[in-house]
Amino acid sequence: MGYRAxxxxxxxxxxxxxxxxxxxxxPNGKLIIAVIPEMxxxxxxERFTPLGRYxxxxxGMAIEIKPLSNYGQLYEEMRDGNIDAGxxxxxxxxxxxxxxxxxxxxRPVQPGGKSTYTxxxxxxxxxxxxxxxxxxxxxxxLVDPATMAGYLAQKDYLLSHGINxxxxxxxxxxxxxxxxxNAVLHHQADIGGAKDTVVRKFRRxxxxxxxxxxxxxxxxxxxxxxxxxxxxxxxxxxxxEKLRHALLAxxxxxxxAGVLARFGATRFIATSDDDFRPLYExxxxxxxxxxxxPYRKTSPSPSE
Numbered sequence: 001m002g003y004r005a006x007x008x009x010x011x012x013x014x015x016x017x018x019x020x021x022x023x024x025x026x027p028n029g030k031l032i033i034a035v036i037p038e039m040x041x042x043x044x045x046e047r048f049t050p051l052g053r054y055x056x057x058x059x060g061m062a063i064e065i066k067p068l069s070n071y072g073q074l075y076e077e078m079r080d081g082n083i084d085a086g087x088x089x090x091x092x093x094x095x096x097x098x099x100x101x102x103x104x105x106x107r108p109v110q111p112g113g114k115s116t117y118t119x120x121x122x123x124x125x126x127x128x129x130x131x132x133x134x135x136x137x138x139x140x141x142l143v144d145p146a147t148m149a150g151y152l153a154q155k156d157y158l159l160s161h162g163i164n165x166x167x168x169x170x171x172x173x174x175x176x177x178x179x180x181x182n183a184v185l186h187h188q189a190d191i192g193g194a195k196d197t198v199v200r201k202f203r204r205x206x207x208x209x210x211x212x213x214x215x216x217x218x219x220x221x222x223x224x225x226x227x228x229x230x231x232x233x234x235x236x237x238x239x240x241e242k243l244r245h246a247l248l249a250x251x252x253x254x255x256x257a258g259v260l261a262r263f264g265a266t267r268f269i270a271t272s273d274d275d276f277r278p279l280y281e282x283x284x285x286x287x288x289x290x291x292x293x294p295y296r297k298t299s300p301s302p303s304e
Contacts (some may be wrong), residue, residue: 031063032084037175038198045065059242072092072296090117091151092147092295098291102232102233103230103235105243105270106248107275109266118218118224120194120199121191123135139171139190141192145295145296149195150195151193152286157217157219177198178198181202184213199215220278220281224276231243248269251268
């Protein structure tokens, strides 16, 4: 390569680095980040909208937070090229990673220091349930078949007691973890399953929970990574690193204190696929093929 050619390549590299990230990474000028329905839409947007605005300011990218109506939709939106990134629950992350090769970046650390979660199974105290066998024929409120904490954990618990969740119980698809808790409180279900972090927050804010509900079990014991920001495989390295750096540095930025507080985190930490080992161990134990798992509901949710 001649001298002028080398100079041209060097200048091109410099120019690309100096271009606004949106011009390099997103042809439509916007980076779209999807959000799963862990809580109701209003609460989710109250958490994620300030984070999106903060990332816009720190990265120079135009960012859109896109709320989704169910967990499987996160995989579909990524598959169809409608989003660039998403905050993935562990099960839908594993499923999407196996099929599309998404790249995990970071996950939040909760107040108290945990960055993992489990799935809880709980019952109404007046349901007549005294042992797992009593759950047969009862109604269970769950979140979505593409969740670990709101379906897979409860399915595994029941299997360990010789009960087939899909055949021996009636499923009430609540669509969010918070809604699954409320379904049990409001007599729409005898049993419920939800993410432990959502349950604990609900218990702190609603004393009626401990009066009416008993927590039976939670799994997996090791916990799985909390909702992880993962990006599409084809997203350029510059954009990935700008997002990663901005999020990892938030806890050192006084300007980010309020954003983190609204999000319900103290900081973000780097996350790799290896961190999802407890999820992979659970799916292997249950003989679930993440590449072909049928993640759609077999019965409608209350809102459908």
